[in-house]
Amino acid sequence: MMDILSEKKIEDFVLDMDAPSFLVDPHPTFRWLRENAPVYQWQARQAVVISRYRDVKAMLADRRFSNNYRLWEFAPPEQWPPELADFQRLIDNGLSLLPDHRHGPVRKLVSSTMSARSVERMQACIQEAIDELLEQSISENRLDVAKFAGLLPSRVICDLLAIPLDMRDDLCAFGLAAARSANIALPIDEIFAAISPTPRWVAMLRRVINDRRDNPRADDLLSTLIDARDEGAKLSEDELLSLVFAFFVAGGDATKNGIAWAVHTLLHHPADLAAVQRDPSLLRNAVEETLRFDMFAKTGFPKYCTEAMDFAGIPLRKGQMVIPLLTAALRDEEAFPNPDHFDIRRDLRHTISFGAGQHTCLGAALARMQLLTAVSSLLSRFPEMKPLGEPEFEPHPLMRSMKKYEVAIR
Numbered sequence: 001m002m003d004i005l006s007e008k009k010i011e012d013f014v015l016d017m018d019a020p021s022f023l024v025d026p027h028p029t030f031r032w033l034r035e036n037a038p039v040y041q042w043q044a045r046q047a048v049v050i051s052r053y054r055d056v057k058a059m060l061a062d063r064r065f066s067n068n069y070r071l072w073e074f075a076p077p078e079q080w081p082p083e084l085a086d087f088q089r090l091i092d093n094g095l096s097l098l099p100d101h102r103h104g105p106v107r108k109l110v111s112s113t114m115s116a117r118s119v120e121r122m123q124a125c126i127q128e129a130i131d132e133l134l135e136q137s138i139s140e141n142r143l144d145v146a147k148f149a150g151l152l153p154s155r156v157i158c159d160l161l162a163i164p165l166d167m168r169d170d171l172c173a174f175g176l177a178a179a180r181s182a183n184i185a186l187p188i189d190e191i192f193a194a195i196s197p198t199p200r201w202v203a204m205l206r207r208v209i210n211d212r213r214d215n216p217r218a219d220d221l222l223s224t225l226i227d228a229r230d231e232g233a234k235l236s237e238d239e240l241l242s243l244v245f246a247f248f249v250a251g252g253d254a255t256k257n258g259i260a261w262a263v264h265t266l267l268h269h270p271a272d273l274a275a276v277q278r279d280p281s282l283l284r285n286a287v288e289e290t291l292r293f294d295m296f297a298k299t300g301f302p303k304y305c306t307e308a309m310d311f312a313g314i315p316l317r318k319g320q321m322v323i324p325l326l327t328a329a330l331r332d333e334e335a336f337p338n339p340d341h342f343d344i345r346r347d348l349r350h351t352i353s354f355g356a357g358q359h360t361c362l363g364a365a366l367a368r369m370q371l372l373t374a375v376s377s378l379l380s381r382f383p384e385m386k387p388l389g390e391p392e393f394e395p396h397p398l399m400r401s402m403k404k405y406e407v408a409i410r
Contacts, residue, residue: 010036010037013032013036013037013040015029015033015040015042015044015049017298017299018395020393022298022400023393023400024390026298026327026400027294027327027331027340030325030327030328030331031328031331033049033051033325033328034051034052034331034332038050038051038052038055038312039055039312039313042323045321045323046074046321047302047320047321047322047323048314048316048320048321048322048323049299049322049323049324049325050312050322050323050324050325051328051329051332052312052328052329052332052334053329053330053332053334053335053336053352054332054334054335055311055312055324055329056300056324056325056326056328056329056352057329057352057356058311058312059303059311059322059324060300060324060355060356060357061356061357061358062311062357063306063358064305064306064307064309065303065304065305065306065322066303066304066305066306067096067097067301067303067304068096068097068304069302069304071304071305071306071319072302072304072321073317073318073319073320073321074321075319076188079188081192083196083198083199084192084196084198086198086199087178087195087198089238089241089242090202090238090245091242092238093236093238093241093242094242094243094245094246095107095110095242095243095246095362096301098239102239103358104358106235106239106243107358107362109228109234109235110225110228110235110243110362111362112228113224113225113228114362114363114365114366115365116365118365119365119366119368119369120369121219122156122160122221122366123369123373125159125160126156126369126370126373127373127377128159129152129155129156129159130152130373130374130377131377133148133151133152133155134148134377134378134381136151137151138409141408141409141410142406142407142408142409143378143382143385143406143407143409144404144406145259145260145263145264145378145402145405145406145407146256146260146391146402146404146405147404148259149255149256149257149258149259149260149374149402150252150256152255152259152370152374153255153256153370154168154172154175154252156366156370157247157248158171158172160220161208161220161221161222161244161247162212162217162220162221162222163208164208167204167207167208170197170200170201170204171201171204171205171248172248172252173197173201174197174198174201174245174248175245175247175249175252176252177194177195177197178195178245178248178249179249179250179252179253180194180397181194181195182397186397205241205244205245206241208222208244209222209226209241209244212226213226222244225240225243225244226240250361250363253396253398253399253401254296254297254367254399255367255370255371256401256402257296257399257400257401257402258290258291258296258367258371259370259371259374259375260296260391260402260405261290261294261295261296261400262287262290262291262371262375263375263378263385263405264294264387264391264402264405265290265293265294265342266290266379267385267386267387268387272286272342272344273379275344276344276379277379277383280376282344282345283372283376283379284372285344285345285346285348286344287368287371287372287375288348288351288353288368289342289343289344289346289348290342291330291351291353292330292331292336292346292348292351293330293331293342294327295326295330295353296327296399296400296401297326297327297398297399297400298396298397298399298400299323299324299325299326299398300323300324300325300326300355301323301324301398302321302322302323303321303323303324304319304320304321304322305317305318305319305320305322306318326352326353326355329352330351330352330353335350354367381409382407382409382410384408384409384410385407385408385409386408387405387406387407387408388406388407388408389406390405391403391404391405392404392405
């Protein structure tokens with residue numbers, strides 16, 4: 001594929017992130033972009049995409065780029081139905097769209113509950129969920145890693161928030177519908193249809209929060225968020241509701257695919273896998289390297305220019321959409337020497353797998369803990385694990401999302 005791409009001129013190149021060859025291996029495409037069009041006009045999305053590490057990292061730290069989709073120059077006028085007013089309020093009070101004077105304080109209030117040290121205390125809960133789900137997922141000495149990994153994030157979040165059993169399916173469906181409806185390419189009527197049960201879902205969230213306020217628990221993430229305060233200030237009711245909602249939206253698909261792709265990468269590098277099995281202290285860095293070597297994201301989250309500017313050598317308009325390609329940046333040889341080599345001992349201090357700047361993923365420590373614990377459990381329980389073919393993919397606007405990836409476990 002690289003030979004074909006190398007002959008293309010910029011005007012002939014078409015970026016197609018849904019092509020089967022791209023889903024299997026996007027890196028020839030991303031390499032071509034870095035070398036030939038590091039700032040590329042993606043006509044199909046009416047956006048600019050950037051692929052070099054230095055540009056992506058600079059953009060993520062530059063406050064002239066906003067997450068607020070309403071700033072997009074082609075944003076349609078919003079006409080939310082009255083029955084979806086609760087959903088609009090959830091979005092407006094989420095960390096991504098809070099104004100600066102609230103974003104910093106709210107992030108500070110929540111960060112202590114999601115710090116690496118706090119997440120360490122959650123490992124026992126995560127391990128228990130993994131053990132139970134593995135027992136449920138094994139069938140005739142086969143394991144569908146993608147299916148197992150897809151069940152884990154919602155189970156962990158429900159356990160950590162102590163969500164009642166009879167509400168779990170509904171609230172996880174809420175998170176999935178909201179995540180998929182974030183695709184700005186979807187027609188507005190499809191978005192509204194996907195989130196139409198919002199009033200019932202939000203009523204459930206309010207019931208859970210109100211009950212926990214009346215009946216707090218000692219080591220419960222939701223009780224901690226309800227009590228979180230800084231110099232006397234607390235989360236507003238809408239901010240708290242949006243944060244709890246965000247737990248169901250943000251981590252599911254990313255954590256699922258992080259686990260599935262980590263297993264895929266390790267199984268396709270048997271010498272490195274053997275080294276990790278001989279010395280488990282290498283696993284943490286090895287898992288981090290899987291995120292760099294074959295990040296599952298097609299793109300990063302779109303940003304919108306708050307003003308006209310020059311950036312990465314080109315002029316940008318106010319309201320223009322700019323998309324950082326994190327997966328491309330993580331294979332940039334300027335940042336990572338010999339980037340196409342999988343190296344479990346690589347220095348990864350400068351990785352941007354979970355973003356950078358003021359919108360660095362707040363749940364990064366929790367995602368890393370789930371990823372590390374899941375991969376460790378799989379390798380220790382099934383040391384002879386072998387792939388049974390290549391992954392099957394499902395449609396997803398932002399990720400190379402595995403639908404199925406079976407392995408033999410004995």
